[in-house]
Amino acid sequence: MWAIAAEQFGGPVRSMELPEPAAGPGELKVRMFAAGVNPFDRKVVDGMMRDSMPHVFPLVPGTDGAGEVVETGERIFGTFFHSPVGVGTFAEYTTVPATNALAPLPDELDPVVAAALPTSGMTALQLSDRLEGADSVLVVGARGGVGSFLTQLLGDRAIPIGRGDALVEADALVDLVSDADRYAANRKFARSLAFTTNYAAAEKAENFGMKGSLEALTRLAGLVLDGTLQVPITRRLPLREANDVFAGSGGGKTVVVM
Numbered sequence: 001m002w003a004i005a006a007e008q009f010g011g012p013v014r015s016m017e018l019p020e021p022a023a024g025p026g027e028l029k030v031r032m033f034a035a036g037v038n039p040f041d042r043k044v045v046d047g048m049m050r051d052s053m054p055h056v057f058p059l060v061p062g063t064d065g066a067g068e069v070v071e072t073g074e075r076i077f078g079t080f081f082h083s084p085v086g087v088g089t090f091a092e093y094t095t096v097p098a099t100n101a102l103a104p105l106p107d108e109l110d111p112v113v114a115a116a117l118p119t120s121g122m123t124a125l126q127l128s129d130r131l132e133g134a135d136s137v138l139v140v141g142a143r144g145g146v147g148s149f150l151t152q153l154l155g156d157r158a159i160p161i162g163r164g165d166a167l168v169e170a171d172a173l174v175d176l177v178s179d180a181d182r183y184a185a186n187r188k189f190a191r192s193l194a195f196t197t198n199y200a201a202a203e204k205a206e207n208f209g210m211k212g213s214l215e216a217l218t219r220l221a222g223l224v225l226d227g228t229l230q231v232p233i234t235r236r237l238p239l240r241e242a243n244d245v246f247a248g249s250g251g252g253k254t255v256v257v258m
């Protein structure tokens, strides 16, 4: 099968032919339709998890995707990240524990759109649930994957902050890009709630971690299908031409299409 993979930590990724993975006990083998790209995938290639989980090489990155279970034909989308790391979604076939956050792919939902949703969409959805009491929310990094969903979910309560924009005082802050020093400076603009997705806060409760679930994926699919949520796909890359998959999307989402 064709896949995008890295031969070592920190290495470039490139298109290559690899053996199809075989599903282990409790796993599904999935023929991928499309895979969404997240900053986490590059971090994994760079070795972020090297001390905490086993990895296989060539390492196929990719956490999000939509595809068809080979054994049953069921169409699914969701998060595929599991141990060992390296059997990811940037491939024609992958495997995934059946217990992962996976949901049925509705017939009316374009698989490319579904593949762009899981990590960024569930993060944005769960953040917006935590921000219900805030009338104004600074979103730092608003043009990216999480930010573009979160600003839509917050509607006119969102104050989008891009590069170089000055912050103003608001009820809440969601910081999607800053390191610890910058986060501490930005935190001063929030009157009450503040969250970082980069674990940059000294206050533990402000370090937000997304929890994938069937319920969240189903809600997201519903929001897309009823027109509440637009999915800004700014780059679509054919699998065999996706060597620069991590080049950035200029805002919105990159999706690899098989």
Ligand SMILES: NC(=O)c1ccc[n+]([C@@H]2O[C@H](COP(=O)([O-])OP(=O)(O)OC[C@H]3O[C@@H](n4cnc5c(N)ncnc54)[C@H](OP(=O)(O)O)[C@@H]3O)[C@@H](O)[C@H]2O)c1
Binding pocket: 038, 039, 040, 119, 120, 123, 140, 141, 142, 143, 144, 145, 146, 147, 161, 162, 163, 164, 176, 177, 196, 197, 198, 199, 208, 209, 210, 211, 248, 249, 250, 251, 252
């Ligand atoms: N903890 C969790 O559960 C969780 C879940 C999802 C994501 N994350 C993390 O959250 C972060 C954001 O994810 P994402 O998918 O939204 O990433 P993304 O798609 O790369 O978006 C980040 C956006 O922030 C912009 N940006 C960069 N530096 C900025 C600055 N100083 N001020 C304002 N905007 C700036 C980027 O612009 P350019 O395109 O110009 O660079 C880009 O539009 C990543 O680090 C990701 O790993 C964590």
